Amino acid sequence: MDQINNIEVVPCTNSNYLKPFRVHYNQNGTKKSWDFMRTHDSVSVLIFNTTSHCFVLVKQFRPAVYMCEWERTKPQPHETAEKADEGAAEAAGPESQEGPTVPEEKNSPPQPPASAGVTYELCAGLVDKPDLSLEEIARQEVLEECGYDVPASKLRRITSYRSGVGVTGAKQTMFYAEVSDDNCVGEGGGEPQEGELIEVVKVPLHEAMTFAYDESIPKTMGVIFSFIWFHNNMSPKYKISTNV
Ligand SMILES: Nc1nc(=O)c2ncn([C@@H]3O[C@H](COP(=O)(O)OP(=O)(O)O[C@H]4O[C@H](CO)[C@@H](O)[C@H](O)[C@H]4O)[C@@H](O)[C@H]3O)c2[nH]1
Ligand SMILES: [Mg+2]
Structure with a gap:
């Protein structure tokens, strides 16, 4: 069984595997x-x-x-005690460009296997x-x-x-x-x-x-x-x- 630890999620600004774009068009x-x-x-x-x-x-x-499984098992914002941060957290999201996110926060469930x-x-x-x-x-x-x-x-x-x-x-x-x-x-x-x-x-x-x-x-x-x-x-x- 693989050992997965020291997880840190950061914005992906430069990748050999995928490049994000936004296309504007008229339909x-x-x-x-x-x-x-x-x-x-x-x-x-x-x-x-x-x-x-x-x-x-x-x-x-x-x-x-x-990471999808991690998101799925995380308590939803209304389930956490941190109501004050809720709006900001929702707007930014874990995968936003705001900076690194370590999924293991207080109130988070244990890391999935x-x-x-x-x-x-x-x-x-x-x-x-x-x-x-x-x-x-x-x-x-x-x-x-x-x-x-x-x-x-x-x-x-x-x-x-x-x-x-x-x-x-x-x-x-x-x-x-x-x-x-x-x-x-x-x-x-x-x-x-x-x-x-x-x-x-x-x-x-x-x-x-x-x-x-x-x-x-x-x-x-x-x-x-x-x-x-x-x-x-x-x-x-x-x-x-x-x-x-
Ligand atoms: N994606 C990525 N991100 C990294 O940061 C990243 N860093 C390193 N790599 C390397 O890229 C190579 C990708 O391996 P493969 O050429 O075998 O492609 P697969 O990952 O098997 O993907 C195929 O099979 C999947 C299942 O059917 C489908 O969903 C995909 O469409 C399909 O392409 C590996 O050497 C991996 O070490 C990354 N690869
Ligand atoms: Mg492969």
Whole structure:
């Protein structure tokens, strides 16, 4: 289990990963504006191991998810005794540009466990290498994060879609990779020099649909969609019956 401590939230003024903007525009004669972030597009890969009949997922600590959980478990302003500060606190908000915020204030509940920020995801990565094809980026992620060496030509494109239409509008392209134990050349786990701490986890095929709809298991939409895609497109080949 990861140890998460010394948390401090500060304004993000300069990032290699996201840039906030405000766009002004006229829509059908009405003046409007919208705040959004520019980020990288991404790829994700549904990996199915034909030796063990398991899906191969990754599990990792996501700071953004953790901070959402923290916010959710914090008492609402009307529940705190600090009525006088309420207006200012509400106007500024923890993520405002006013300066650093340490979430651990008096009256705050104890810090949530690290597990509150850990999610199950498809193997995925940012499209941040302009000279590489999406397939090649996906191939590298499968190797780095999950330890399977599969040629880019064996990746089947499932579809692409917009992730986060309100905030980023970024496109994610999803692939399917069939692997066997023979393709396993390492443990995966991500690039330690990039600070990635990824756990590779297997979900048996016969448990996939229950897993997909179990709300107590935090996961991405990609996991749910791809399991259903497999169910609709590949299940006959693997002769399974699932109860959805
Ligand atoms: N975001 C960020 N902020 C930092 O401050 C920050 N500091 C370092 N990094 C580094 O950026 C790299 C990001 O890793 P990946 O290329 O594997 O991309 P993912 O984070 O897996 O994101 C994909 O998968 C997600 C799940 O399906 C989707 O939601 C995303 O759309 C999709 O891109 C890692 O080396 C990480 O150490 C940061 N990354
Ligand atoms: Mg990744």
